[in-house]
Amino acid sequence: MPAPAPDLSHIPAVPGLPLLGNTLQILRDPYAFHTGTRDRLGPLYRVRFLGHEVVAAHGIDAVEMVFLNRDGAFSNARGWEMIAPLFGGGLLLRDGAEHRTHRRMLQPAFRAEVLRRTLRLMSRRIEAEIAHWPVDRPFRFFWAIRQLTRGVAAEAFMGITDRRTSDRLGDAFLAELDATAAPIRTPLPFTRMARGLRARAFLKDHFARLIEERRQGSGHDIFSELCRLRTEDGEWLDAGTLTDHFNFLLFAAFDTSTTSVTAMAEQLALHPEWQEAMAEEVAALKGDLGFEALETMQATERVFREALRLVAPVPFVARGVLRAVEIHGVTIPPGAIVSACPGLVMMDPAIWTSPERFDPDRFAEPRTEDRRHPFAWAPFGGGAHKCLGMHFAMMEVKAFFAAFLPRFRIAARAPAEWRRLPIPRPTDGLRVTLTRDRPFQRRPGRDRSSGLTDHPHRSATRPAGSQQAPVGGD
Template identity: 25%
Template structure:
């Protein structure tokens, strides 16, 4: 290729990657732990799209934003690449669900659970999504009516609560008490922050052990699992009671009813808990962060919000939205897709080579660790025109996104491990966007400090910010 993305040197017919020296990686480790995005962006700007470095100055890794190499690892030769011990280490806290599982066991689970996310089931959940969104927004509309037509809200807090309600009802068919929702969200944040720090600063692990940090976060994870295990146990007890009505048709019941094709056996209780926990954690976290960033962008680009409102007003003409209307309401979906390009919730992932491999002259020895930098892919001007600008129209049919290289856009990953809940999440976010903009104009509240990113396992804002929701007439 003329624009060969590695910026490599030819050596004996092979390729040698540029390398960030270990000492330089170590010096940057504190900045990397605090705010990795500018550090990684500077590295790639200096060395090229693929570079060898040392995570925390300790663990050798290949960082890449090359879409071709990313596709090779995630799709074309995916059988040779597994999630590394870093990602699998997260199973210490969330169990061995689809997110952290590997190999044949992962494939077996994926095949078992996949039917729970088919289009028909997602369509059946849209009424629930709309109901919870309306219930969450109604008090804000009432507050706005009593306060001159507008109410100021903390966005990440609002979106986290809304997404948690939707996924909790979708999985468990029950409304978690607000205190439990807040506690679960807090537990997830604390565990994420500690886990990510232990990866970025591995030299601090002895200190973490001495201070009891691992033990303390194990206890937080145990508390989180105990909360969910209680819901599962109550479901099973209710279903087993004499004369009990048919259980709800939710994702938890899908997990309980599923049977392995080869044995006819159900999942073990621990496996059901692992998968339910992953659905709850991943199912709310990514959507909450994406919608938070979407409101941030719409508040700064009111013309895009007005375009969504105008399309919805024309298509719906005042009638309630249905699942079958969504294909005609593309502007909301395009705004969601563009937000996930600007702020990909899964901003980076890792893979390790299971055997020797080769990619366009680059030798890849067994055990090579890759850091696939989705944020870099999404902001590379070789892939996207004006990548720092918010342009939802680039995702319209026939527009720029269709011309981008394969795997230049990967907010849900790619290949066989493409996020199982992608369609659920896109439908949910499109519906929430449409419902919110049907009721409100979104305005930025001046005088706030700059909003910065906090890349934990997912990309969230550092702290929270506020927008003003102004009630629309009619």
Template identity: 30%
Template sequence: MARLRQLAALYGDTFRLPFRRCAVTFTGDPDAIRAIYTAPADCFDVWGVSDTVPVFGSRSLVVTTGERHRRDRRLLAPHFAAASLRAFAGTIAAAAEAAGRRWTPGQRFSMLAAAQAITLDVILQVVFGVRGEERMQRTRAAVLELIASIKPILIVLPFLRREMGGVGPWARSRRAERALNAILQEEIQARRRGGGLGQDILTAMMATRHDEGSAMENAEILDQLRALLFAGHDTTAMALTWAFVWLHREPRVLSRILAELDALGPAPRPEEIEALPYLEAACQEVLRLDPPVVDVARIVRRPFELAGYTIPAGEAVRPALPLVHARPDLYPEPERFRPERFLERQFSPFEYIPFGGGVRRCLGAAFAMVEMKVVLGTLLRGYRLRLATSSPIVPVRRGFTLGPSGDVPMILEGLRVAHEPQRTPEGSP
């Protein structure tokens, strides 16, 4: 991220760099980003499809293009609208409360590990529809084995994707994939036997029909579920962890959030927490400063005009989040954590892009925001926490995501009386 900013300082908002496969044109110019996000979908192909097959499969929304992508997105989008997702706020709050009950007062714990556990349980219940502790444990173990089995070398060197007599990293990954698919197939069959009853996204996907009346095939559902798992688990966990870091290093902001939570009374509904404006602004500011995903490029299918340049077919264009999110003309004092900026003005979808944009904007964007707000609000109003390190916590590469360095140690200082009055410090906006 710092390197991109150095290059932008030397060459301007839009610049081109050679890569091992093709050149990539980066841009932090909102007008150029607008040109990319509003261009017809058939102008671009997806970057790195063959690399990401071990993660996202070959039929999920993350990797498909053209009419297939448009058809599937039209089918799935209604289930990921914010209004639909608010029905799951109670389930999300319960997952956060379960994690908090595992903490011991006075003892350190890893906020990163806690956030990963919460977001995994949310996906298992809200997306996969898994119920019952025994089944949750079994599915959780299968998911964690699949995640652990996908080694970076399999992404970088596709020729190693051979089972080789059942030994090696690819064989392990394939076994893990089959084990998780078997569990999910059981969930699908249980719904078919039960008439499709269930309050979860898997059930909704099974009930949805294409325009011509056909349902999604089981293999396609499995790929979509897998993509939702990888796209929505670690990314939201990283964002949540950054939120706890920022809030516990910015007491002014934390105090204002607690006051907003306390104004709801001693027993607010999760839906009330999710609707808090300053809490939402804080989540938006976290995603501005530390977006979990920054490597979103598109391959140009035919010559494409961008910021006065012609990008040849076969090269890539990449809206650069670290550049556009750090523009002082849009975000005065861009290095400062200041949620108020999101209450003072509304940013265009070409100025604020933590979830990408255009026809390939992250389908789970609203899901991530609902989850972040409910988890943060639930834990902050119930627990007094302290960051257990004064060392710098910086962004590092964690697979496909950027996350905080280390395990982010925190200490539970005790339970919090959620309705005790909190004062915003004098002089705070």
């Protein structure tokens, strides 16, 4: 018997369409929808989204409360129920002691030694993919990078190098992703949800068939690492659990990385002085793309942080309420679903100086705006469910730009429009032009920077020989 729906009549509701509720408005532009509604109704209100009644809770205190979950009042399994048919059994969708046990079990698959080996696989694949990228003509960066991350995921995550297999799995995986935000949640014939569920079954079956071979083999991809994990009792993980975890890991890793690299590329295209700063630190590596060497890429890290602040790959998180909680002075009863928004907190002018502005130095001493509150900058979440792939993501981004910047410069005519859900992407695929790199040159006396940052490299010039002047930014 399903539990009776909680009484939320004391919380203001936003009128919506029959059946769909507010789903379409939220999918179209969630930030505009939520800031507009907050200004009208206050920081707590109800929406209907993807078939669920959800209490939207604004503000940094709500973000802190759901991430830290101090008295165990929140459930992830219940909060992320809307993606459970596709990604059920994944680490994020587990709670309490069971979640802790599974997280401990998975952690060895992300140890430094594994990351080090993955980095080698990844760098090789990135180099091969970008070697064919065209220069001096219009280029849709997002689609190219999505193809690239798909190849990286096939090789580094699944140990698959054969293009046909990787394309088949990639297509199934994209169908699964596509179903996460399908407005029709029932898997009726020909719907996105039906396609997504078929894709999940296909992928799980494909992975299950590989388990035995991977246990015996010596592959260093993430799937092989997972296959060799043992439970606390020293047993192998059963096929159902293992494939659920792997299926979720792909989901967690794939488009989030694509979004991060795209968001960075957009800002670099608009701010050539940062492009030069990053190119300079890549040049200082002198071809050593080892794990430790990547640590030195501090400008890249700042650009990464700033890009994730402006375009949070996971802008909203959801939690089920297990015991009554009070948010903004209102009691939310058990059975409700609460959504908090780290993405909007990262754009809050009460916390960040000119939050709309691209300004990576806000993360550097002495400004360190991110330290104004432990959850001011939280694109990777926090508490027990904090992203397990944070270092992996950072490594992938650095590996990409370490391969990209010695070959190319990137220019864009205008900022892109972003569609933020389910995972952010530029609506036009991010139109840019790539040009060939020329040696980095400084021309004293010519400051091309935006004047917005204190960055030491801000007098860098546009690379000589670029066919098209970067527009915007400065």
